[in-house]
Amino acid sequence: MIHRSMLALTAGLALLAPAELHGQRPSIATAYRSVADSLIQAATADSAAYERVGVLVDRFGHRLAGSRSLEAAIDWVLAEMKKDGLQNVRGETVSVTHWERGQESAELVRPRRQRLAMLGLGGSVATPATGITAPVLVVASFEELVRRRAEAKGKIVLFDAPFTTYGETRRYRTDGASAAARAGAVACLIRSVASESIRSPHTGRTRYDSTVARIPAAALSVEDAMLLHRMQDRGLPVVVTLRMGARQLPKARSRNVVAELVGREKPEEVVVLGGHIDSWDVGQGAMDDAGGSVAAWEAVRLMHRLG
Amino acid sequence: MIHRSMLALTAGLALLAPAELHGQRPSIATAYRSVADSLIQAATADSAAYERVGVLVDRFGHRLAGSRSLEAAIDWVLAEMKKDGLQNVRGETVSVTHWERGQESAELVRPRRQRLAMLGLGGSVATPATGITAPVLVVASFEELVRRRAEAKGKIVLFDAPFTTYGETRRYRTDGASAAARAGAVACLIRSVASESIRSPHTGRTRYDSTVARIPAAALSVEDAMLLHRMQDRGLPVVVTLRMGARQLPKARSRNVVAELVGREKPEEVVVLGGHIDSWDVGQGAMDDAGGSVAAWEAVRLMHRLG
Structure with a gap:
């Protein structure tokens, strides 16, 4: 990768x-x-x-x-x-x-406590050592984020984009962090780019746009992303604490x-x-x-x- | 469960x-x-x-x-x-x-370090707070453990039993800990009782035989159990640190x-x-x-x- x-x-x-030795041109x-x-x-x-x-x-x-x-x-x-x-x-x-990934975790703190199955995205910056605790705004697409931009400021934006193809859906992994930062988010979560999950999160590299702030970015398992989305749809306040100790070291x-x-x-x-x-x-x-x-x-x- | x-x-x-009111006896x-x-x-x-x-x-x-x-x-x-x-x-x-499960983890420390995907078995006793670090003996069945009993003393016994049916394979979950203790093991690991895993361990209740010591017992994901088995088959020394903070509280x-x-x-x-x-x-x-x-x-x- x-x-x-x-x-x-x-x-x-x-x-x-060897065929060329005989002057032939077979298939x-x-x-x-x-x-x-x-x-x-x-x-x-x-x-x-x-x-x-x-x-x-x-x-x-x-x-x-x-x-x-x-x-x-x-x-x-x-x-x-x-x-x-x-x-x-x-x-x-x-x-x-x-x-280096370092220690990392994500925990749902409202409406109830639950450890979430997560993996930081490759290349992500860290959170502060105490983590980032913020309300979550769940959107299903970049388009929905644009429409709801006013709600994103100061929040953790979660892209709960259903899997179509790897080539198409991985846009959220590569471009989600910068899109969320552009809307004023403090961190970005994505639903794992996978059709199936069994609560096993999937990661890969994220890509920061140089024109906006670099915010921490991680993947949640498919199930956990859908859970937060259902909570939001039911009108419940969703708050998550994200902790990531990732480090970008000098080139090796x-x-x-x-x-x-x-x-x-x-x-x-x-x-x-x-x-x-x-x-x-x-x-x-x-x-x-x-x-x-x-x-x-x-x-x-x-x-x-x-x- | x-x-x-x-x-x-x-x-x-x-x-x-209602049919009985009319004196009939339809099917x-x-x-x-x-x-x-x-x-x-x-x-x-x-x-x-x-x-x-x-x-x-x-x-x-x-x-x-x-x-x-x-x-x-x-x-x-x-x-x-x-x-x-x-x-x-x-x-x-x-x-x-x-x-209560408490904090728990399993880490491969030899031949190399790797966090293992584990879940303590329901009802398991805890390890000491510093964990149990011991060589692992991998067996594929109760029968193999009996044959290799001399090798089990002081070790962590891992039952890497391939899944057949839930009813049959779960014997390792329910009876593995006591069988391992009977052979002198200090802890028991089992391969998750599941046909598929995606590194997602599966747990369930274990059952202690009152005639032998109660030793800590946990499940590893299918992949991790197979990894340790392959290492043993290649003649590599396999050492694991198991930490489990489980507590049996008074009945609630x-x-x-x-x-x-x-x-x-x-x-x-x-x-x-x-x-x-x-x-x-x-x-x-x-x-x-x-x-x-x-x-x-x-x-x-x-x-x-x-x-």
């Missing part, structure tokens, strides 16, 4: 282009069928890639940019790639953003992992395969993107092994 | 037995068809019952036995039943168990809510409908059992309204 620490693998084109599917079949057969013959994903996520845990766990994971990947016999294995220095030094398989015939031409090793801090990034990284790695490892 | 604070409604049988389905149709039509004509479930869960929140929120909810139900015109509406004193006074619809012809015969108002503390008990309680309540309210 933060596309900084990359794993890049280059494979010489010539390795994959790509035909030309590479036997090579592709060999690779697929090797890739599905054992659980090597799956095991590597397992080690990457279980042993190192999350790999947030700037974290020690990311650097430990990169050390391991580099060492394994050397064992695989890949060429020119190296870590290329890269500067990455370094944001990390590494892009690069390994090569130099082509025999056209070593100056390259195909780049890759994925991002880093992940968010509240999971282990198995799908985002340990799986993608290891799939690319495994493809090149098998090309090397199959000669 | 704790079947103590009941909502009981009695309806006079004669109200529902029950035939005899009550028109009455049932009237009730169904009335029940589905508006959202009255749904709104009441909404108020019960949103306004009062959880209704754990012994809690103020349960008593506030009972007050509201009694007042509403009187407004409905039901007869002999009353709260009958009942003594209920009173267990609560009330069973009773309302009647006295029959015109056989007032001495009764049909009892009911559900339990109380709930666990980590949700709002909408399905368990606000919905059941209100369905029973609504049926009697509509019988009263339809005469």
Whole structure:
């Protein structure tokens, strides 16, 4: 999700282009069928890639940019790639953003007390240490906030936008904080950008517009956002205390992992395969993107092994 | 889930037995068809019952036995039943168990630090205030624990039993703590008794066998239990710190809510409908059992309204 620490693998084109030697121009599917079949057969013959994903996520845990766990994971990947016999294995220095979540919580204090299931949005500023306690204005959309702008001042604005598609609904995550700040809100909450929840909040990066104040921003679980919305619809006063200890630290030094398989015939031409090793801090990034990284790695490892 | 604070409604049988007046013996389905149709039509004509479930869960929140929120909810139900015109509406004193969860957490400390998604099991004893830090032995079944009993002493035993059916798999929740204590364990963890999880742990009551020590017991999310199991399978030492501030308080006074619809012809015969108002503390008990309680309540309210 933060596309900084990359794993890049280059494979010489010539390795994959035997048909050109015969002056034919068969379709790509035909030309590479036997090579592709060999690779697929090797890739599905054992659980090597799956095991590597397992080690990457279980042993190192999350790999947030700037974290020690990311650097430990990169050390391991580099060492394994050397064992695989890949060429020119190296870590290329890269500067990455370094944001830390810290302690965080959200509690409903009126009309009754209840701990809310929340996650701060990536890149959010902190609240004061005592938190922000304010009435909540729930809106279902940016349009509703514009209409009710007069009610938003000094409040925590909650965007309870029903999920349509990820691409569409995540606007509230990326742009909600600044839209709320523009209306005079002191903090922003969003309903998790997810179709299902089981009270498991979903986060991701928020984006501050430089023309307005940076206010703390967090996601609530789908259920908790809907709860606050129902309370407001019933005319109940809704008050929340939001506490976030997030810190934006100076940029950190990390590494892009690069390994090569130099082509025999056209070593100056390259195909780049890759994925991002880093992940968010509240999971282990198995799908985002340990799986993608290891799939690319495994493809090149098998090309090397199959000669 | 704790079947103590009941909502009981009695309806006079004669109200529902018009066919007997004519000396016929039609099938029950035939005899009550028109009455049932009237009730169904009335029940589905508006959202009255749904709104009441909404108020019960949103306004009062959880209704754990012994809690103020349960008593506030009972007050509201009694007042509403009187407004409905039901007869002999009353709260009958009942003594209920009173267990409080307190602060709780579980943290993986080896092979790396990670907060685990946990919920203490209902009725569990506390850990010392500093928690219990111990190596974890993961087993997949009671049988495996018996086989590996020599390894369990002084450890936290985690039952990572895959879900089959609720009735079968919940044995680990009810009996796991005592089985672990019998093997010399200092605490017990179970994999949530659920087929799916999204890192949302599931709890329920545990049961202590009086012949062995009472050790703290908690559920981990499905994902976290599987993570610890994979770590053990890879030969990594797994150490967890469990902190639970649970307290078993003296029995508390609560009330069973009773309302009647006295029959015109056989007032001495009764049909009892009911559900339990109380709930666990980590949700709002909408399905368990606000919905059941209100369905029973609504049926009697509509019988009263339809005469």
